[in-house]
Amino acid sequence: MGKQEVSKDTIIFSDVKCDEHTQQACCLFCNTCNKFICPKCITTKVHNGHELIEEEDYNKGKVELKPKQKSEIKLEISKEYITDLNNIHLIAVCSDGSMWMADNARSKLQHVTLRENRTKVITSLNTKIYGIATTHSNNILVTTDETKLKQINTVTGEITDSRYDVKPLYPRAIHVTSDHRVIIRQVSRQGIPATGRRVVVVMDQEGKQLQEYEHDKHNKPLFTFPADITSTKRLFTYLYVTCTSKGKIYVVDWLDIDFRGRVVVLSPGGDILGFILVTLMSALLRRIIYTFRYTNNTIR
Structure with a gap:
């Protein structure tokens, strides 16, 4: 993997070339995946929610190097699950392994579990969202066309106003x-060219x-x-x-x-x-x- 194996004491992240995007220099270490990643990696969903380590912490020995790091990492599809959604724009994973998935073309938000090769729908809501995240209490925060974030109770499926309000802007x-x-x-409603906040x-x-x-x-x-x-x-x-x-x-x-x-x-x-x-x-x-x-x- 090129320069990922060099340096016994200090590693300069910018000297490490990304495995996935070979023309890019790395800027972070993903402790979850046990690999160096570049800015393009950050733009994908692969490392969402992962533990990302900065160069200073890495070189201070706060990250235990694993044997796996010295061998090439190959990404393989281990399992596929078919949904009844036309699109999957956003996903949030709960602590029990269930997922919330959004199809904004159809204004659908589903809470599902994985069963064999398909998803089983627990709750289906008719709403369009722009952002989603799991809280530490295992509830779901979503952003809609309102200035206040909504909270979804993962047990009952009930949607309520959260305490997070960004008025007069709109959360994304x-x-x-x-x-x-x-x-x-958060943004104003204007698009490109960006004339709003x-x-x-x-x-x-x-x-x-x-x-x-x-x-x-x-x-x-x-x-x-x-x-x-x-x-x-x-x-x-x-x-x-x-x-x-x-x-x-x-x-x-x-x-x-x-x-x-x-x-x-x-x-x-x-x-x-x-x-x-x-x-x-x-x-x-x-x-x-x-x-x-x-x-x-x-x-x-």
């Missing part, structure tokens, strides 16, 4: 951290705002991402947020309808640490998505 992507903070991406906020468990990210040091907007990239193609796109072991926030930001994007790196103290330009989706992948939307989706 959400992420719950290991220390119970809630990171929310685009903000990332961090809240505590009581819904009190701890930090806000909106402008850089030159007072220019940090983020671009619209709720729907185009109304004609009806391609639903979602911005992802995640954080590392030291609290750095990584925000995937869509720049335009050609799927150019970047990863915005934010510090827990409110500073902007940097930007990493990426191509979020290739033309081939876009064609696959357009084709895949009209067939029964498969969980793998």
